[in-house]
Structure formats: C-alpha cells, structure tokens
Amino acid sequence: MSHSLVRTGLPRPLILIGVVIVLLVCLFPFAWMALSSIKVLGELYTIPPHWWPDAPTWSNYAKVLFESNIPRYFWNSVVISVGSTGLALVLAIFASYGFARFNFRGKPFWQAFVLIGQLLPTAAIIVPLFITLRVLGLVNTYWGLILVYMIVTLPLSVWMLTSYFKAIPVELEEAAIIDGSSRLGVLFRITLPLSLPGLIAVLVYSFVTTWNEFIFALCFATDSSVKTLPIGLSEFSTEFNTDWGGVMAASMVMTIPIALLFLVFQRLFVGGLTAGATKG
Numbered sequence: 001m002s003h004s005l006v007r008t009g010l011p012r013p014l015i016l017i018g019v020v021i022v023l024l025v026c027l028f029p030f031a032w033m034a035l036s037s038i039k040v041l042g043e044l045y046t047i048p049p050h051w052w053p054d055a056p057t058w059s060n061y062a063k064v065l066f067e068s069n070i071p072r073y074f075w076n077s078v079v080i081s082v083g084s085t086g087l088a089l090v091l092a093i094f095a096s097y098g099f100a101r102f103n104f105r106g107k108p109f110w111q112a113f114v115l116i117g118q119l120l121p122t123a124a125i126i127v128p129l130f131i132t133l134r135v136l137g138l139v140n141t142y143w144g145l146i147l148v149y150m151i152v153t154l155p156l157s158v159w160m161l162t163s164y165f166k167a168i169p170v171e172l173e174e175a176a177i178i179d180g181s182s183r184l185g186v187l188f189r190i191t192l193p194l195s196l197p198g199l200i201a202v203l204v205y206s207f208v209t210t211w212n213e214f215i216f217a218l219c220f221a222t223d224s225s226v227k228t229l230p231i232g233l234s235e236f237s238t239e240f241n242t243d244w245g246g247v248m249a250a251s252m253v254m255t256i257p258i259a260l261l262f263l264v265f266q267r268l269f270v271g272g273l274t275a276g277a278t279k280g
Contacts, residue, residue, distance in 0.1 A: 030255070033248050033251055033252060033255070034248075034252060035051070035052065035053065036244065036245065036248040037060050037061065037245065037248040037249040037251070037252050038053055038056040038057055038058065038060065039053040039056075039057070039060075039245060040053070040055070040057055040059075040245070041243070041244070041245055044244045044245060059245075060245040060246055060248065060249035061249045061252075061253075063243075063245075063246055063249070064246055064249045064250045064253060065253075068232075068235065068236075068246070068250075069224055069227075069232060069235065070229070070232055070250050070253060072224070072225075072227075073227050073228055073229045073231070073232035074229055074253065074254075076142075076221075076225075076226055076227060076228050076229075077211055077228040077229045077254075078257075079142055080142055080145045080146055080149065080210060080226075080228060081149075081207050081210040081211045082207075083142065083146040084145070084146045084147075084148075084149035084150045084153065084206065084210045085153070085203060085206040085207045085210060087146060087147075087150045088149075088150045088153045088154045088157050088202075088206050089157065089199070089202060089203060089206065091150070091154060092154060092157035092158045092160075092161050092202060093161065093187075093192070093199075095114070095158045095162075096157075096158050096160075096161035096162040096164075096165055097161075097165055097187055097191065099111055099158070099162045099165075100161075100162050100165035100166045101165070101170070101173070111159075111162070114154075114155050114158050114159070115155050115156075115159060116155075117151065117152075117154070117155040118155040118156050118159075122215050122216075126215070126216070126219055129148055129151075129216070129220070130219060130220065133147075133148070133220060139220055140220070140221060140222060140223040140225070140226050141226060142226060144220055144221075144226075145216065145217065145220055145221055145226065145228075148216050148220060149206075149209070149210040149213065149216070152209065152210075152213070152216070153205070153206040153209050153210065156205065157202045157205065157206060160198065160201060160202050160205070161195070161198055161199070161202055163198075164195050164197075164198030165191060165195060165198075168191060168194050168195065172190055172194075173186045173190060173191065176189070176190055200265045203265075204261060204262070204265055207261065208258055208261070211229075211254075211257070211258060212230060212258075213228075213230065214230040214231070217230060217231050218231055229250070229253075229254045230254070232250065233247060233250050233251065233254070236250065
C-alpha cells in the first residue's frame with residue numbers, strides 16, 4: 001500500500017498572512033521613527049497622523065549631528081560598549097571553559113552563584129555600585145561604566161558559553177593534548193574556533209545590552225564627557241516642549257549600529273543561541 005505524506009498544521013495562506021501581520025507589527029515602530037525623523041515639526045502633531053511627509057527634510061539630522069552633543073555621546077557609547085563587551089567576553093571565555101571542562105568542589109554552587117548576579121534587580125545594586133565607584137574614583141569615567149556593564153552582562157555570558165563549550169566533543173581536545181598542545185593552545189586553536197557562533201551570540205547580547213542601557217548611565221555618568229546616547233536623547237526635551245523631530249533623528253542614529261550588527265552576524269547569532277539552548 002502506498003502511503004502519502006499529509007501536511008499537518010495551518011494552511012500555507014494562513015501562515016503567510018500571520019507572518020505578514022507579525023512583520024508589520026514589529027517593523028511599524030521603526031518605520032514610523034524613520035518617517036518622523038524627516039518631517040517638519042508641524043507634521044508630527046497633525047491629527048489624524050500625517051503618514052508621509054509632504055516635503056521631506058534633513059534638518060532634524062543636521063540639528064542632531066552638528067548642533068547637539070549627540071556625536072560626543074555616540075563616541076562615548078561606542079567606547080563604553082566595546083570596552084565592556086570585550087572585557088566581559090574575555091572573562092566569560094575563561095570562566096566558561098573552566099566550568100565546562102574541569103570538575104572541582106562546589107562547582108554547581110558556583111555556577112548558580114554566578115547566575116545570581118543576573119537575577120538581582122537593578123534597584124538593589126545601584127547604591128552598592130555607586131559607593132564602590134565613588135571610593136575607587138570611577139564615577140563619571142569610562143572605566144566606571146565599563147566595569148558596571150561588565151558586571152551586568154558577565155553572568156549570562158558565562159552561562160551561554162558554558163553550554164556551548166560542553167557541546168564540543170572533549171575527544172578533540174584530548175587528541176590535541178596528546179599531540180603536545182597545552183590547555184591554552186587547545187582553547188585558542190580548537191575550542192574557540194569551533195565556538196564562533198556562541199562567541200558571536202555573547203558578543204551581540206553584551207553589546208546590545210550596554211548600548212541600550214539607561215539606568216546605570218543616568219546614575220554614574222552625570223558629566224557630558226561620559227554620557228551615553230540613551231541619556232543624550234533626553235536633551236531634546238524641556239520642561240515645556242519636546243523636539244520630537246530631533247528625538248526621532250537621534251533615535252535613528254542610535255538604532256542604525258545595532259541594526260547593522262544584527263544584519264552582519266544574524267546567522268551566527270541565531271545559531272549560537274539555539275545551540276546553547278539545546279545542547280549542554
């Protein structure tokens with residue numbers, strides 16, 4: 001008897017309609033932000049909304065790039081995000097490799113202890129962190145925010161990389177050790193190249209988290225020399241008015257690097273997340 005494969009689930013047209021609806025819902029805020037950034041102020045307040053600008057203008061971008069502190073805040077965000085991401089990635093690599101490959105007393109406890117840092121609410125650690133940074137003289141400095149963001153992103157980075165390292169066959173490392181390679185040689189020549197999707201996932205997660213962070217930057221960076229982009233957006237709002245055109249243009253400047261990062265590393269990022277979630 002011949003058996004025909006029967007496709008189960010929703011009909012294909014319904015799936016396509018659902019995908020289109022989800023895309024529209026997800027992309028609408030970004031499309032509205034982009035359109036609002038090239039509108040004059042009067043068109044932003046029209047009721048009903050004026051969807052397409054009558055005369056697109058780049059004056060909002062000119063104001064943001066040449067008449068505000070946004071370029072300085074952009075540079076601050078780049079320095080702080082790259083610094084904290086790099087530091088967290090280096091520490092996470094060694095910690096994760098230790099958890100994945102070595103057995104020692106209290107290993108489950110220390111793994112859980114690392115994750116506790118991710119579970120603490122922000123309000124519970126702001127005061128201790130501020131006191132620590134003030135004692136060290138790191139308030140209103142790059143290094144202060146870099147260390148704080150490293151503390152915030154490191155726990156989950158360690159857990160993600162630990163799961164990925166465990167998925168790599170230990171026999172590959174044992175063969176390299178038999179051939180005379182050291183542990184560090186095994187880590188850098190075998191484990192890390194095979195863990196590239198996991199490393200990219202950690203890199204993107206850490207960078208996006210620090211790039212968009214607001215509360216810690218608001219508390220620990222009150223000087224304009226170290227303020228980041230999320231704090232800089234508030235400068236377009238006054239007590240009586242908000243320059244929504246400037247806000248939208250500055251938001252586009254803030255969003256473009258993250259969008260490019262996801263586009264460049266999309267495949268590796270998704271592969272790293274799924275592998276870390278399903279293997280361990």
